[in-house]
Structures are given as C-alpha cells and as structure tokens.
Amino acid sequence: MTAHTVEYIRYRIPEQQSAEFLAAYTRAAASLKAAPQCVDYELTRCEEDLEHFILRITWTSTEDHIKGFRTSEVFPDFLAAIRPYIGNIEEMRHYQPTDVRGTGAAVPTLYDWAGGAEAFSRLTTAFYDRALKDELLAPLFEGLHPDHAEHVALWFGEVFGGPTVYSDTQGGHNHMVAKHMGLGVNETQRRRWVNLIQDAADEAGLPTDAEFRSAFLAYVEWGTRLAVYFSGPDAQAPGEQPVPKWNWGAAPPYQG
Numbered sequence: 001m002t003a004h005t006v007e008y009i010r011y012r013i014p015e016q017q018s019a020e021f022l023a024a025y026t027r028a029a030a031s032l033k034a035a036p037q038c039v040d041y042e043l044t045r046c047e048e049d050l051e052h053f054i055l056r057i058t059w060t061s062t063e064d065h066i067k068g069f070r071t072s073e074v075f076p077d078f079l080a081a082i083r084p085y086i087g088n089i090e091e092m093r094h095y096q097p098t099d100v101r102g103t104g105a106a107v108p109t110l111y112d113w114a115g116g117a118e119a120f121s122r123l124t125t126a127f128y129d130r131a132l133k134d135e136l137l138a139p140l141f142e143g144l145h146p147d148h149a150e151h152v153a154l155w156f157g158e159v160f161g162g163p164t165v166y167s168d169t170q171g172g173h174n175h176m177v178a179k180h181m182g183l184g185v186n187e188t189q190r191r192r193w194v195n196l197i198q199d200a201a202d203e204a205g206l207p208t209d210a211e212f213r214s215a216f217l218a219y220v221e222w223g224t225r226l227a228v229y230f231s232g233p234d235a236q237a238p239g240e241q242p243v244p245k246w247n248w249g250a251a252p253p254y255q256g
C-alpha cells in the first residue's frame with residue numbers, strides 16, 4: 001500500500017463564476033506540476049449539479065504538502081490564483097488510501113490479451129527449444145528440470161495479470177530471484193535471452209500489435225537486467241517483495 005496522501009477539496013462555485021474558476025485552476029496547475037511534493041492532481045465537476053467541483057491532489061505525504069509545498073517558491077503563485085475561491089471551499093482534508101483499490105475490466109490484462117495460460121506455455125516451450133540449441137544459453141539451461149519452462153510460463157502469466165499460480169505453488173518474487181543467484185549471466189547472454197524470447201513470441205503466436213509487444217518487451221528488458229544483477233557476484237538477496245504486476249503503460253490496447 002502506498003503511503004501517499006490524497007487531499008480532497010470540495011468547492012461550490014456559482015455557475016456564473018465557473019469559467020473564471022476553471023481558468024484560475026488552469027493557472028494554479030502550473031505550480032502543482034512544478035511541485036516535487038505533488039504526485040498527481042485532477043479537478044472534476046459534478047454532472048448532476050454543475051456548481052460542485054472536487055479537486056483531488058495526491059501528495060507524497062501530508063507533511064510534504066504542509067511543510068514542503070506551502071513553504072516552497074511555487075506556492076505564492078498557486079495561492080494568488082485560487083485565493084478568490086477559498087470562501088467557496090466546503091471540505092479540505094487529507095485521506096489515507098486503504099487496501100480497497102484496484103482496476104476494473106474496462107482494459108484487458110496483458111495476460112488476457114496475450115491469450116491466457118496456453119499462450120505463455122507455448123511461449124516458454126518455444127523459448128527453451130531455442131535456448132537449448134543456442135551456444136551462449138545452452139550451458140545455462142541444459143539439464144534443468146522438465147517443469148522449468150512451465151514454471152517460467154506461470155511466472156509470466158502472474159506478472160502480466162493472470163492468476164497467482166506461481167506464487168501459490170512455487171514461491172513469490174524472492175523465490176524466483178533466488179533461482180538466478182550465482183548463475184553469472186553476462187550481458188551477451190542477457191541480450192540473446194531477449195532476442196530468443198521475442199523469436200519465441202512470434203513462433204508461439206503472441207499478439208504482434210505495437211501496444212502489447214512494447215509492454216511485453218519492457219518487462220523482458222527489466223526482468224533480464226535484474227537477472228544479470230542477481231546472478232552476479234555482488235548481488236544481495238532481495239528483501240520480501242511482491243511479484244511485479246506489469247501493465248500497458250503509456251500505450252493501452254487499441255480497441256477500435
């Protein structure tokens with residue numbers, strides 16, 4: 001759970017002042033954009049009653065908001081823009097997030113988009129067929145347990161938003177990372193791994209759209225670079241960490 005604080009400011013603005021109010025907040029937003037204490041912000045307007053607005057600001061912490069932002073050099077401009085509306089505030093308080101949070105099904109997971117568990121099984125089977133014939137990777141993968149490819153498929157599935165089968169049956173993030181410790185993977189081998197998993201993705205018929213493949217490759221880059229670090233001589237075993245949950249990022253799926 002993030003420690004960020006969410007501040008809600010509820011305004012009641014007579015309709016004839018709403019255009020000025022929005023213009024003032026457009027100016028004030030420049031200060032929020034420049035504030036390192038501000039994670040994000042959004043001003044929304046009530047559909048049922050146009051006089052009601054709610055500004056949500058996520059701060060790195062309440063203290064950062066009060067002691068940091070309010071004493072910073074961008075604050076005077078912010079205050080000057082919004083001062084005329086202070087008397088219209090109906091509520092201005094900080095809220096802590098709870099564990100009740102998540103996303104709905106409006107955007108499919110990468111797991112569903114890829115084709116679910118079977119797609120990742122095809123992917124890792126194709127990958128290990130290639131890796132075992134590859135002069136750089138074969139020395140690492142020869143003689144592994146026959147279930148290895150399936151375990152990696154489960155891992156991929158979980159990272160991309162599928163069921164938590166890897167965590168439930170094998171172990172969590174630490175378990176997966178520990179499998180790489182001492183392997184001494186070098187950059188040339190890492191790059192080959194990246195190339196072969198992409199060839200395998202083609203062979204296994206994973207979607208080829210730009211959005212899916214860029215998200216897929218972003219994870220592969222991240223994961224393989226961690227594998228190099230954790231397989232190296234100076235690696236410290238990681239502390240307890242959740243399994244990463246990869247998402248679409250800046251380019252969500254094109255759904256026509």
Ligand code: HEM
Binds near residue numbers: 144170176
């Ligand atoms: C995104 C990148 C990677 C992912 C998702 C990944 C995933 C995994 C997983 C889940 C396991 C454990 C399988 C099990 O529980 O049986 C594993 C083990 C292994 N990985 Fe990776 N890996 C990645 C990168 C790499 C790279 C770059 C290499 C080497 C070039 C590598 C080599 C190995 C080897 C040799 C094992 C087996 C270790 C053993 O069981 O003795 N991995 N990997």
